Amino acid sequence: MHRFCEVYFVDCSSQQILENDLATLALFKKVGKTPQDGLLWLSHHHKEWLMVFNNADNIHLNLVRYFPSGSHGNIIITSRNPDLAQHAHEQHKVDRMDVEEAADLLLSAAEYPLTVEETREIAKQLVQKLYCLPLAVSKAGANISLSLGLHKYLELYENTTRRMKLLNQSPTQSDYDRSVYAT
The missing domain is CATH 1.10.8 (Helicase, Ruva Protein; domain 3)
Structure with a gap:
């Protein structure tokens, strides 16, 4: 049995791409056509979902404003920017392997x-x-x-x-x- 009902990947390489991905989610779910519509849907979707904010390296992008509200979702941030660790409950640094x-x-x-x-x-x-x-x-x-x-x-x-x-x-x-x- 899978823990998450759905997994969403959001490319954070730029604000425009991030917002396009969230707007695409809203269109796909037929709840609107804006990034805010996608976030609102996630906030009210009470099954356990996972959102992966990928390539969140842009230090000028305020990622927090794109976190859906609520406590039923899960967020993973992949980044080379160590400052984003402040948003993490847990963090895992990917380093060299043996x-x-x-x-x-x-x-x-x-x-x-x-x-x-x-x-x-x-x-x-x-x-x-x-x-x-x-x-x-x-x-x-x-x-x-x-x-x-x-x-x-x-x-x-x-x-x-x-x-x-x-x-x-x-x-x-x-x-x-x-x-x-x-x-």
């Missing part, structure tokens, strides 16, 4: 078996070069699964010129900035 955990993530994302020792050793070498950062490890795993292969990826990554080319790759269909891929 080498074994990062190797598991890489191999899972690359769709490799976790138990082949030779493959695991190469994965450990690679995640250490990526500083065991979850986003970098996950991105590398996704690239490896597409066609490069684990051995080839490590070889390319170790070559400085090819590393820059590899990091600047982006899929043909993407809503993300290149900086996410470079991360």
Whole structure:
């Protein structure tokens, strides 16, 4: 059984995008067409929902004014802005993983078996070069699964010129900035 009746993702990379997402919620629920209509609906929706304010890094955005009132909803804020911790009942900093955990993530994302020792050793070498950062490890795993292969990826990554080319790759269909891929 799922804890939340619905989960809503709100992109907070700008005030306009945030308000568009809330207005879209209002339109989808057929309760209006403004961000305030979406927030009002959430405030009166008495089932337990979850709202994820994603990429809330803009220090000029007053996020509090977009929190629905009431006590039946849950909010998660993802941000690199530590000042937003003041709004949190709990906070969890996502930091570097340990080498074994990062190797598991890489191999899972690359769709490799976790138990082949030779493959695991190469994965450990690679995640250490990526500083065991979850986003970098996950991105590398996704690239490896597409066609490069684990051995080839490590070889390319170790070559400085090819590393820059590899990091600047982006899929043909993407809503993300290149900086996410470079991360």
